[in-house]
Amino acid sequence: MITIEQKQEIADACINYATSNGWVTDKATGVNQLAAFTKVNVMYVSHIMRSDFTYKDSKTGENKDIADRWFRQLADCIGIRLTKEYWPHVDTPQFKEIDLELREALATSATRVLICESGAGKTYTVDRFKKEFPNRVFVVTCHKFDKVNDLIDKMSEATGRSLVGKTISRRLTELNVWLYTQGRFEGSKPMIIFDEAENLTLTTLQALKAMYDTIKWSCATVLIGTDQLIIALDKLKEKNKPGIRQFYRRFKAGIRYITPLDHNFNVFLADKPYPASFKNTIRTVCDNYGELYDFLVPAMREADEMDIPLTERFFRMKYKLPIKD
Template sequence: MTNKIKEKILLELETWMDEHEYSANEFAEKSGVPSSYLSYMRRGQHFIVVDKKEVAIDDKYFRMIAETIEYNYSNELKWSIRQTPQLVQMLSVLEDAKRFGYTNIIIGGTGAGKTFCADIFVKQSPKDVFKITVGSMDTIGDLIDKLCEQMRLNVSGSKTKKINAAIKELLRMKLNGRQPTVIWDESEYMKQATLCNVKEMHDHLHGKCALILIGTDQLKTKIERLKSKNSPGMPQFYRRVKYGIRELKPIDTRYKEFLAGIEDKKLVQFIQRECENYGELRDALLPAMREADRLGEPLTENLVRKVLNLPKMTA
């Protein structure tokens, strides 16, 4: 990595810290870059003093900064944001929830861009928005630990103690004029006990902190089934979230927001025929777009087929 690139990364860092109101210590904790290294780097020094000797700061720390602030210093071709109906709708729900402290459940099809949109939202307010990805094996204890880690809370002890500490911190943020938001992505994997835990958080935080569950229709089906079975805590949970459920519009598989600039009409037809959602569209196009950029060739169906290791188009 050249010094010119390092200097550019550090300039972008200063802009990012000012924009998001991060202190040096907060950024060091978020990025994992040692605070002493960060201090040297921000002063324009690429060396640290160890045993009275100057030692170069490893390039990895500059890369860690760039990754944290999402600065593309290598000019690698990235997937650009498109104003899909689902993205516009979801951002509107998230913004309202953050502003008013709503509890919402966002339901959308697989590959509709739910995680992509949630990540955009986190980037807009990295200090106030905490996103947790729910795993299929996660217990309630695992998710509480993930939340405390996201909030940088060093709490030990019981699950109750940890969740109370998280609630207390979220309330403190609200009192300080901030708009805390907790997002659980892929919430269809949530177990009944975790859903009841969300109810508990809602009871303490409604109007003060947004609580968002994001998932497929499997999540809605699970909640309704548990409620109809009168499972412990679920009728109460359903009563609190019933009018907070938001379903995203179905995907228009003509993909006009993505395909408008593609000249190869056969490629457009291929994508519309083969891709069922935005996720598949990205997986099909992005590697081929990068290869076309590397080769200086136009983006065509045959190039996409080549990159994806599919049979070549016949005449």
């Protein structure tokens, strides 16, 4: 349960976040922008930013408490921790490289294709970057079953644009014009990031090529994925699929291969008070940073709740690994 003190902390943080992003002016409170960014009902956001943690039920007329889940959603979106942090931020080489490439692309409206191993923190880095530039950075997560219309729907949701066009061409044009205008005339150059870009198909790649031709130098376009993206592009090029050679030419100069993972996980484990044998067990079980988090954090939390230290024996019992004598 979230305490009144925590709710007030979130309310204050919401005001500071909206102010730092330029959403609060003499004529605007930042409520609408914050609600759009966090996907929390604008009425709840309005009340919370006024330190009123209740709302009037439209059916009964009664005042009711705003549910805790909306405070948690706000806190998560603006980076407020409500519970003990078991996994603090670490500046891994991969985080620093991806973050630097994103900043350079945003500043110059350039293209980037960032190729990184699975579980290296790509999505984590993108999420942190988006929180820093919520009104300029728009993120689309690609799925292998996405059609062009699905991708346009995701871009529409990410940018908060309501599209009225009926055809793919018209809807894509509406998005392109808005992104182009943002970058060319409103002094706030945007960036659109396609995460898990290895899932892009021939038709969606063709759509992105057409999109880039309109918004280049006005909106940064970034594709982030594993090496499967390059493998797929190479195969499509070999088959001489329409538009792929042109797509590759436009994005080739922006391809960056991110440093491979350190599978010893020293950047995470070096300061942990675990015996060497326990650290070696962790290294044997986990293949990447994502798995390291998935195994360690639940074990840390459970040991904490039981008020016992996290030991190798406890770790092995939790995950049903062979127990050493």
